[in-house]
Amino acid sequence: MRLGNIRIKKPRNFDHHFLLLAIILTVLSLVSAFWLDHLNYSQKKISYLPWVSLTHLKEKTAPPSPEVKVFLADFIQQHLERNGISPDSISTERTDEGLVYIAVQTTATEYTKIKDKFMAAIKKKKIKANLREEKSQSGEIVVTVELREKSTTSGWVIFRYTAPVVARKAAKPSPLPATEKKEVSKKVALVIDDMGEDLDFLQELIQLKTPLTVAIIPEARYAQETAAIASKNGLEVIIHLPLEAFNNHISSAGAEGLIRTSMSPQDIRSILEKDLNLLPQARGLNNHMGSKATTDEAVMDIIISFLREKNLYFLDSKTSPKSIAYDLALKKKVPAASRQVFLDADEDRSRVGNRLLELFNLANKNGQSVGIGHPFPETLEVLKTYLPRAREYGLQFVPVSEVLKR
Known part of the structure; x- marks a missing residue:
């Protein structure tokens, strides 16, 4: 092009840049359209793209439901019956989460006969x-x-049978099976809170012959007797310290000796000293209520410092998901x-076994x-049923002092 004697040149890359800009704007427009359409779909408004099919794809990749484990329990029971085990010798329990527990009472001969077939069938699945x-x-063999x-x-299958009597030479008694020497490494610590009001319940716990931990409210009617009897009978004792909850909630037990976030450090320490004097057998402390106090760093700093000074441990009952107490300790x-688990914190006591x-x-x-239960009759009945099975699950009950992080 000429303008008088001036020649104007068109840039060589003009068409290329214009095309690139057009492509970028087109892509941005498409992305915006897709995003807006998906937004409409997620808000259950009119959408034009097949987002439903993507939902179906997610459903296909979802983890197996508890029903899958129920199917497994049925498969195992049918396999055992087909191989000569009487249905009357098999008992099956299922939890709400899908875990299965199958107990089989058999004989040494039956077990030897079905063992390899059973393990092969499980492997095939x-x-x-x-x-x-x-x-x-x-003398009973537990497999x-x-x-x-x-x-x-997914669950457990427990075979029980009486060991056959084998003649032994007097000069060479056969050694104990290696499995008897094996120490169970997986540990469960169970705490029973709100103790100190019922000595009969304490005696029931003692009869379980399991190293449980009892958390005693210091101002409870039989607090000192409970601590003395529990300690004498192999139960670990800790202080169940009443702490302030949100909404000023105070349970019927533990209103006395309540530590509030508005208290002075001197008043808080005075309560702690008095509680430890009442329960000198205590190895540690956990909170009773405390959804508010365990989120208050100033209050918890006083309590944790006291525990360090007295060489005691701390168990966070986790009455609030915002608790800072464990980390601070x-x-x-x-x-x-x-x-980790409350066995009976709500009114639905039918789920204690599942928990x-x-x-x-x-x-x-x-x-x-680590779990916490309370002195309820339903909880006690579940403990009587399940605690003897701990070794069957490969577990060992221990006091809280054996599962501490240091």
Whole structure:
């Protein structure tokens, strides 16, 4: 082009740049359209793209439901019956989470006959099985088969039979089976809160012959008697310290000696000193209520410092998901643990058994677990049923002092 004697040149890359800009704007427009359409779909408004099919795709890749594990229990029972085990000798329990517990009372001959077939059938279902054989004090052989799918425990099958009598030479007594010497490494610590009001319930706990931990409210009617009897009979004692909750909630037990966030450090320490004088057998302390106090760093700093000074441990009952108490204890070099399962914190006591099995499963998965229960008749009945089975699950009950993080 010429303008007078001036020649104007059109840039060589003009068309290329214009095309690139057009492509970028087109892509941005498409992305915006897709995003707006998906936004409409997520808000259940009119959308034009097949987002539903993507939802179906997600459903296909969802993890197996508890019904899959129920199918596994049925498969095992049918397999055992086909191989000569009487249905009357098999009992099956299922939890709400899908865990299964199958107990089989059999004979040494029957077990020897079906063992290899059973393990082969389980393997064919692509289920890993960890088998452990132990001899009980009564001479009964207990075979525990832990079933695992994708590194997660699905349940247990327990075979029980009486060991056959074998003649032994007097000069060479046969050694004990190696499995009897094996120490169970997975630990469960169970705390019974709100103790100190019912000595009869304490005697029931003692009769369980299990190293439980009892958390005693210092101002309870029989607090000192409870601590003395529990300690004498192998139960670990800790202080169940009443702490302020949100909404000024105070339970019927523990209103006396309540530590509030508005108290001075001197008043808080005075209560702690008095509680320890009342319960000198205490090895540690956990909070009673405390959804507000355990989120207050100033209050918890006083309590944790007191525990460090007295060489006591701290158990966070986790009455609030925002509790800072456990982390603060570790930060200040105080041995600590944190509750993972409440067995009976709500009114639905029918689920206590399921929650105890959940506690067992956490110990199997993580090596240890901590649970808290309360002195309710329903809880006691579940403990009577399940505590003797602990070794069948590959677990050992221990006091809280044996599962502390330091």
